[in-house]
Amino acid sequence: xxxxxxxxxxxxxxxxxxxxxxxxxxxxxxxxxxxxxxxxxxxxxxxxxxxxxxxxxxxxxxxxxxxxxxxxxxxxxxxxxxxxxxxxxxxxxxxxxxxxxxxxxxxxxxxxxxxxxxxxxxxxxxxxxxxxxxxxxxxxxxxxxxxxxxxxxxxxxxxxxxxxxxxxxxxxxxxxxxxxxxxxxxxxxxxxxxxxxxxxxxxxxxxxxxxxxxxxxxxxxxxxxxxxxxxxxxxxxxxxxxxxxxxxxxxxxxxxxxxxxxxxxxxxxxxxxxxxxxxxxxxxxxxxxxxxxxxxxxxxxxxxxxxxxxxxxxxxxxxxxxxxx
Amino acid sequence: xxxxxxxxxxxxxxxxxxxxxxxxxxxxxxxxxxxxxxxxxxxxxxxxxxxxxxxxxxxxxxxxxxxxxxxxxxxxxxxxxxxxxxxxxxxxxxxxxxxxxxxxxxxxxxxxxxxxxxxxxxxxxxxxxxxxxxxxxxxxxxxxxxxxxxxxxxxxxxxxxxxxxxxxxxxxxxxxxxxxxxxxxxxxxxxxxxxxxxxxxxxxxxxxxxxxxxxxxxxxxxxxxxxxxxxxxxxxxxxxxxxxxxxxxxxxxxxxxxxxxxxxxxxxxxxxxxxxxxxxxxxxxxxxxxx
Numbered sequence: 012x013x014x015x016x017x018x019x020x021x022x023x024x025x026x027x028x029x030x031x032x033x034x035x036x037x038x039x040x041x042x043x044x045x046x047x048x049x050x051x052x053x054x055x056x057x058x059x060x061x062x063x064x065x066x067x068x069x070x071x072x073x074x075x076x077x078x079x080x081x082x083x084x085x086x087x088x089x090x091x092x093x094x095x096x097x098x099x100x101x102x103x104x105x106x107x108x109x110x111x112x113x114x115x116x117x118x119x120x121x122x123x124x125x126x127x128x129x130x131x132x133x134x135x136x137x138x139x140x141x142x143x144x145x146x147x148x149x150x151x152x153x154x155x156x157x158x159x160x161x162x163x164x165x166x167x168x169x170x171x172x173x174x175x176x177x178x179x180x181x182x183x184x185x186x187x188x189x190x191x192x193x194x195x196x197x198x199x200x201x202x203x204x205x206x207x208x209x210x211x212x213x214x215x216x217x218x219x220x221x222x223x224x225x226x227x228x229x230x231x232x233x234x235x236x237x238x239x240x241x242x243x244x245x246x247x248x249x250x251x252x253x254x255x256x257x258x259x260x261x262x263x264x265x266x267x268x269x270x271x272x273x274x275x276x277x278x279x280x281x282x283x284x285x286x287x288x289x290x291x292x293x294x295x296x297x298x299x300x301x302x303x304x305x306x307x308x309x310x311x312x313x314x315x316x317x318x319x320x321x322x323x324x325x326x327x328x329x330x331x332x333x334x335x336x
Numbered sequence: 337x338x339x340x341x342x343x344x345x346x347x348x349x350x351x352x353x354x355x356x357x358x359x360x361x362x363x364x365x366x367x368x369x370x371x372x373x374x375x376x377x378x379x380x381x382x383x384x385x386x387x388x389x390x391x392x393x394x395x396x397x398x399x400x401x402x403x404x405x406x407x408x409x410x411x412x413x414x415x416x417x418x419x420x421x422x423x424x425x426x427x428x429x430x431x432x433x434x435x436x437x438x439x440x441x442x443x444x445x446x447x448x449x450x451x452x453x454x455x456x457x458x459x460x461x462x463x464x465x466x467x468x469x470x471x472x473x474x475x476x477x478x479x480x481x482x483x484x485x486x487x488x489x490x491x492x493x494x495x496x497x498x499x500x501x502x503x504x505x506x507x508x509x510x511x512x513x514x515x516x517x518x519x520x521x522x523x524x525x526x527x528x529x530x531x532x533x534x535x536x537x538x539x540x541x542x543x544x545x546x547x548x549x550x551x552x553x554x555x556x557x558x559x560x561x562x563x564x565x566x567x568x569x570x571x572x573x574x575x576x577x578x579x580x581x582x583x584x585x586x587x588x589x590x591x592x593x594x595x596x597x598x599x600x601x602x603x604x605x606x607x608x609x610x611x612x613x614x615x616x617x618x619x620x621x622x623x624x625x626x627x
Contacts, residue, residue, distance in 0.1 A: 151614065154555070155555065157566070157599060160603070288475075
């Protein structure tokens, strides 16, 4: 992989993020009413003094272009504003919430790819077999179930019928003072249901996609060669075929990341998972715009980073792309 | 010449051929029937079963099947669940359809212009598309709805604004494929203008994948609307399936039915739509059928 490619990719990512900052600025201006009141939050009951200090900080008495400059400058220096509802800087709020979201989203992504691809490969072995039919039906169902409803159904199941997983929050109160290892196990225990809920939709899509991708690859000459030289079916499937079928899966995985964050928003709300989605929900209900804008900024940044990582892994996975600018 | 010797073979139009394929696709027909039943129930159900979904009519949390007047039971306030199911579907379906239309409108316009003109137009429009793909859709839609204050139209608008990039990419790819084909060159040779070539020569030929995509977009938009209503960002004066689930969320461990039935309704609606979408896909691409 060339360094210049990586630099260009990162530069473009930064440009996209600048776009998000400008969009945030425009959105606040789009809100009806006095922007200072908007920033303070409608439920804040802001005093005239507070409003005056907001006008001062955001330069709301100055021309629009200057305001934009001040806003971009603030974001660049890590100042995302103050949440008047939570009474904390937005940056602090997000710093507390970003790791749980990353944990949830990445676990769901890994789970859905691993299980989905495995099911897809099994199905591709017999294109008209039971497994193939199952994958098709399952993919259609997975696409059609609202993710928040799946979560609620799982809560009902695991809270009353089969109480083996906690259905709410990220940590047990009574284990807050336990040693680090026990705490980590506790978090994983809490993670199981939200991560699985989020994984189900995408799992179905990966299964369907990898089945199609495998079927295409399995018809090619080098697979026939591998069969002719007497390679075992497992070697053929997982070594020769899957490696070549993996590229479309990788592309989709990258594109899917934004949707995953949207899904996490609903799942976090259902399971009271203390992440950015839950924060977005709370702040939207309170019209706490600085926090909402902060979440939008960081959620977009996560998508940008995921896209860059996908591009890089794509180049690592496909030797034909290496060395090309 | 007698009639017997004159056997003419009429070429079947692509649309007719697709319909013939679709008609034989049992899952797709199941989808059509299911969706028709759901639409009819939401349109005319209230004629047979009158009831205000917001009105408190009975004791809270009456289980389904106990009181004959309320076969699906009541919710945490004692509101009739069947009344909510019948009136709550209309807004969801309407928002889904309008949002899908907005999505397709923006997406096709952007993709067609980018694909047809290429060069800097393509570059600019694709950068805009990429920008919109970076914003997490549901979050962005939530912000838009909050800013514009929730109503059925603003919700549909917000869903459309956040969902068009995929349609734009698909349209662009189709245009890139078609724009150098002979019949397009021929149209240009007889002096057709760009506008005419884009909308009456290329677009009709790019339609099959776009129709499939439009169908699936309706499904996604319905899920979107349900998610927004579930979060309490829907129009508070309009009953919808998502709102029913959201309102009863706190009490799921006391009563499973107020959240289960609306959820099933959303599921079956989107399921029907996606069966139809798959059927259309198979009908337009007979070669892909084995996949």
